[in-house]
Amino acid sequence: MPSMAERVRQLAPSATLVVMKRAAELRAQGKDLVDFGIGEPDFPTPEHVKRAAERAIAEDFTKYTPAGGIPELKEAVALHYEREYGASFDPQSEVIITCGSKHALYEMALVLFEPGDEVLVPTPYWVTYPAQIQLAGARLIPVDTREETGFALTASEVERALTPRTKAIILNFPNNPSGATIAPAELEAIVGMARARDFYVIYDECYAQFVYEDSPLSASQFGKENVIVTGSCSKTYAMTGWRIGWACGPPEIIKAMEKIQSQSTSNPTSIAQKAAVAALTGDQGCVRAMTAEYRRRRDLLVKGLNEIPGVRCSWPKGAFYAFPNVTGALERKGLASCTELAALLVEEAGIVTVPGAAFGREGYLRFSYATSRERIEEGLERLRRALG
Ligand SMILES: Cc1ncc(COP(=O)(O)O)c(C=O)c1O
Numbered sequence: 001m002p003s004m005a006e007r008v009r010q011l012a013p014s015a016t017l018v019v020m021k022r023a024a025e026l027r028a029q030g031k032d033l034v035d036f037g038i039g040e041p042d043f044p045t046p047e048h049v050k051r052a053a054e055r056a057i058a059e060d061f062t063k064y065t066p067a068g069g070i071p072e073l074k075e076a077v078a079l080h081y082e083r084e085y086g087a088s089f090d091p092q093s094e095v096i097i098t099c100g101s102k103h104a105l106y107e108m109a110l111v112l113f114e115p116g117d118e119v120l121v122p123t124p125y126w127v128t129y130p131a132q133i134q135l136a137g138a139r140l141i142p143v144d145t146r147e148e149t150g151f152a153l154t155a156s157e158v159e160r161a162l163t164p165r166t167k168a169i170i171l172n173f174p175n176n177p178s179g180a181t182i183a184p185a186e187l188e189a190i191v192g193m194a195r196a197r198d199f200y201v202i203y204d205e206c207y208a209q210f211v212y213e214d215s216p217l218s219a220s221q222f223g224k225e226n227v228i229v230t231g232s233c234s235k236t237y238a239m240t241g242w243r244i245g246w247a248c249g250p251p252e253i254i255k256a257m258e259k260i261q262s263q264s265t266s267n268p269t270s271i272a273q274k275a276a277v278a279a280l281t282g283d284q285g286c287v288r289a290m291t292a293e294y295r296r297r298r299d300l301l302v303k304g305l306n307e308i309p310g311v312r313c314s315w316p317k318g319a320f321y322a323f324p325n326v327t328g329a330l331e332r333k334g335l336a337s338c339t340e341l342a343a344l345l346v347e348e349a350g351i352v353t354v355p356g357a358a359f360g361r362e363g364y365l366r367f368s369y370a371t372s373r374e375r376i377e378e379g380l381e382r383l384r385r386a387l388g
Contacts, residue, residue: 032350033352034350037352037368039176040235041235041238041370049282052278053242053271053275057271062271067266067267068258073274074092074096077231078095080231086221094248097276099244100243101230101232104245104257107261109133109138112136113137118140119138119168119170120141121141122143122153122172142360143157147325150178153180155190155193169202171187172206172207174207174208174318176206177354177356178314179319180317181211181214181318192222195225201228202229203219205218205230206232210318211318228249228250229248232246233279236287238290239275243269244272297376298322305367311383312324312325320370321367322367323359323361324365324367326363330363333387337355338362339357
């Protein structure tokens with residue numbers, strides 16, 4: 001058989017998907033698992049969003065759309081930035097609608113990165129960044145954030161990692177997997193540094209609306225120069241399967257992304273785009289309700305984790321993940337890595353987690369609390385028995 005391309009042979013499958021697969025195998029065998037591995041809301045898509053999609057089908061809005069998305073949705077995205085952050089993006093030239101924000105980030109990687117470029121990524125990081133940077137032929141430079149400060153990145157940590165080859169930094173706050181947020185002053189300083197040192201700040205605000213103590217924060221609050229933001233309906237409106245995301249940034253970059261999109265997916269699904277308009281322009285009460293419930297779950301989970309011997313969890317400020325340090329548990333169990341611990345927890349305790357190594361940090365596990373409080377209680381009880 002003729003060989004496959006080198007780029008795909010080097011590519012690791014998504015570690016979160018590997019865990020999901022093992023969990024699915026065990027479930028198929030009838031095992032009851034408490035699933036802390038999930039990276040998507042357990043809430044249904046809001047009714048008014050579903051109705052908008054039904055209307056789109058009834059009205060035959062089922063054909064190709066402009067490659068970069070329908071004007072109505074681009075305007076809704078621009079309005080969202082204006083309302084939330086006081087940022088003004090021109091809907092036609094500075095906004096692109098994509099098939100989820102993962103897709104926006106991938107197109108951006110292809111537009112901006114090439115061999116020789118360095119891309120700074122704070123750790124712990126979302127598993128997809130290394131793969132996308134690698135596919136674009138560039139090099140990821142990890143910038144370790146500190147558990148003692150709740151994984152909150154500082155501008156001085158970024159400054160130390162800069163070189164003349166730095167092309168961009170990819171920031172994601174609230175963070176997957178740590179739930180950390182970034183202080184506005186630090187973000188502003190990083191954006192200032194990007195302008196002074198000529199690199200891009202790519203700000204992935206997939207979880208921006210899910211913050212518990214702070215207000216939502218966007219890099220676009222600090223001006224548009226050298227800044228590209230990506231966002232998504234996936235988590236905010238429990239719409240992971242609809243595949244609608246976006247990017248806002250300089251017109252020449254948006255235009256280049258649109259070129260790639262027109263030659264790859266053609267356009268995001270027409271029906272899903274109409275649903276996204278309803279999500280962004282409709283009542284935001286559903287977002288507030290989900291955030292309040294995530295907060296209750298966070299309180300329950302993090303308090304419980306910190307009561308378990310060998311587990312130490314800093315307080316997540318947003319998203320729906322906790323990222324406890326489990327080095328004490330590894331010692332107690334005589335295990336060498338968090339991957340071994342995650343495997344043991346699935347097999348022996350029926351708990352699904354994702355090992356921290358997948359996010360660039362050994363010695364941690366990621367717990368998603370996009371699951372009911374009853375299941376969180378059950379999971380904590382199992383964890384106490386397994387590690388106590
Ligand atoms: C940090 C982060 N960014 C982006 C995404 C992509 O989401 P989507 O492509 O569904 O918009 C995810 C999904 O898990 C994520 O965790």
